[in-house]
Amino acid sequence: MVFDAIYYGEQRLWKRQIDDVQFQLAQQDDMSDTEDSFIKRAISGGSNASDVIRGVYEGGLKTWECSMDLLSYLVRHGDELQSVLSGARVLEIGCGTGLPSLHILKHFPSASVSLQDYNRDVLDLVTIPNVIANTDFAPVDGVLGDSVHFEDDTETCEVDLDFRRTQVLFGTDTDKIVGERETPELTSEEAREADTRLLNGLQVRDRCEFIAGDWALIEQELRAQRREHTFNMVLTSETIYDVDSYAKLHDLLCCVLAKPDSARIDGRCVPMALVAAKSIYFGLSGSVLSFQQYVQRRGVFDVTSIWQSGGSMPREILRLVWCEPC
Numbered sequence: 001m002v003f004d005a006i007y008y009g010e011q012r013l014w015k016r017q018i019d020d021v022q023f024q025l026a027q028q029d030d031m032s033d034t035e036d037s038f039i040k041r042a043i044s045g046g047s048n049a050s051d052v053i054r055g056v057y058e059g060g061l062k063t064w065e066c067s068m069d070l071l072s073y074l075v076r077h078g079d080e081l082q083s084v085l086s087g088a089r090v091l092e093i094g095c096g097t098g099l100p101s102l103h104i105l106k107h108f109p110s111a112s113v114s115l116q117d118y119n120r121d122v123l124d125l126v127t128i129p130n131v132i133a134n135t136d137f138a139p140v141d142g143v144l145g146d147s148v149h150f151e152d153d154t155e156t157c158e159v160d161l162d163f164r165r166t167q168v169l170f171g172t173d174t175d176k177i178v179g180e181r182e183t184p185e186l187t188s189e190e191a192r193e194a195d196t197r198l199l200n201g202l203q204v205r206d207r208c209e210f211i212a213g214d215w216a217l218i219e220q221e222l223r224a225q226r227r228e229h230t231f232n233m234v235l236t237s238e239t240i241y242d243v244d245s246y247a248k249l250h251d252l253l254c255c256v257l258a259k260p261d262s263a264r265i266d267g268r269c270v271p272m273a274l275v276a277a278k279s280i281y282f283g284l285s286g287s288v289l290s291f292q293q294y295v296q297r298r299g300v301f302d303v304t305s306i307w308q309s310g311g312s313m314p315r316e317i318l319r320l321v322w323c324e325p326c
Helices: 018-027 035-044 065-076 099-107 120-134 161-180 188-201 215-224 243-256 288-298
Strands: 002-008 011-016 089-093 112-117 147-151 154-158 208-212 233-237 272-278 301-308 315-322
Touching (some): 002 018, 002 065, 011 018, 011 099, 018 120, 065 233, 065 272, 065 301, 089 099, 099 112, 099 120, 099 233, 120 161, 120 208, 215 243, 233 243, 272 288, 288 301, 288 315
Parallel strands (some): 112 208
Antiparallel strands (some): 002 011, 147 154, 272 315, 301 315
16 A cells, blocks of 8 residues: 655654555455445546545545644644643544544554544545554554655655455465455455454554444444543544534534543633634535534534634634533
């Protein structure tokens, strides 16, 4: 698999290339007439990774601008967020490539992250490979048989994740089993099982959770598991472009965000949700202002704009904390 280097300050994360995802999908021949296979056909057939197909694919293969804003904010304010993130449970809603969560995994060793995306395929194709490439299997000057390349000021690396997958599935019989197959590529089910085993072997295995599905269904499932109010921080980027989604997002936040205790930061409740978004989504119904107004009408959270990009197409980060009294 091929990964691009993402630099923020002096730090680096690896993010799987979309072209590499499309190449993988083009090689797969185990597609059946299911919703998941429709996603694969749409993307491998040339659809732009930024296209959103409502109810099918929410653009999770692309790293959106506001995800980078959120990542940069976590870096700039790392010291003041230390008390929030130390030992914290973090949920990233609509994670896609998951860069903010990857930063937390790397730099806050006592924190755990749950990464949610609408599509299980997105988790399998980019989120989980990104976790693997940025933790125990992070390439450093070509160790473990992987390689790092520099070309036209672009830094990429290749991590032979397929080799590791076949090894963890078949062990010493890998060459024999793969040689007898009609096609050497693993099926989606085999790759998913291999990733589960690989993650179980990583040092971060107890610090990662991957959740797929619609927000309303996830809320129901978390309540059924009695996991209400278990996340100290919730992160989300580019998820308020449609006013019709506000209620489900707000309800999920109400369900998952931990209630405050006596600990404070600048007089505010410690548990918080950070919502990164474009100030205006041209051609769509959502905006930062309309989301702020919706939150204020609900009267559950105090909402504050804590960062603005400026420029002709401004972006913002909102902070939501429980209203007083909690």
